Amino acid sequence: MNIHSFARKKADRQKISMVTCYDHWSAKILNETDVDCILVGDSLAVVMHGFDSTVHATTEMMEMHVAAVRRGAPDKFIIADMPFLSCSKGLVVAMDTVQRLMQAGANAVKIEGDTHQIELIRHIVEAGVPVMGHLGLTPQSIHNLGGHKVQAKDEEDANKLISGAKKLEDAGCFAIVLECIPTKLGSCVAQRLQIPTIGIGAGPHTDGQVLVLQDLLGVNPDFMPKFLRHYADNHTLIRQAVNHFHDDVMTQAFPSLAESYR
């Protein structure tokens, strides 16, 4: 996968798959899968560090996780999230963040929001760095949105989102994530843009789908939003495996002689 493959896939009506990844061992497994691309999302602040929102992701965190993922997945196209406020503190801070994420191993950066980011996106793209947009539910603005809710449900907001998506395309974005919007709107944006849309909670008609790896692996049974499908029950699997190990240690069934040095 490279920057041109995204447009080609859309032109060929082939779907695009993306999963998040934050660490080296998962990246090694993903490198052996068919998944099209990896997002080192700022959701790592929640999933890996236990914070209550992505507001807590920092450039240092993002840089460290991007580098770990790149070492594990040398063959994958990696997109890295620009963390909270890194795009709102002026050009120098934004470009410094882009540089750090790209030098850590990213192939592209992702930026949340539209109108206030257009000039910056243009600048980053002109500097030679591919940019992925992100519209709909933009978790970095969670306090302004008033929680995790489906966005752009009325006609006025839907039209705003459509025109925002068009502006992102015109500014040079190579793809756009659409998060938590009605299916009809997801379909409409996908039809109106030349660049691919990658949905999460945006229905089946976007040009691709993205999920958080831990969510699709079923690591947290308590997190089950409507858009999510668990492809495995790793919560049970990991708990059972660790309890099995514990029991074997208690009963001295582990280690066996074959697992010990002479």
Ligand code: KIV
């Ligand atoms: O940070 C993230 O994981 C994301 C996805 C939900 C698209 O932005």
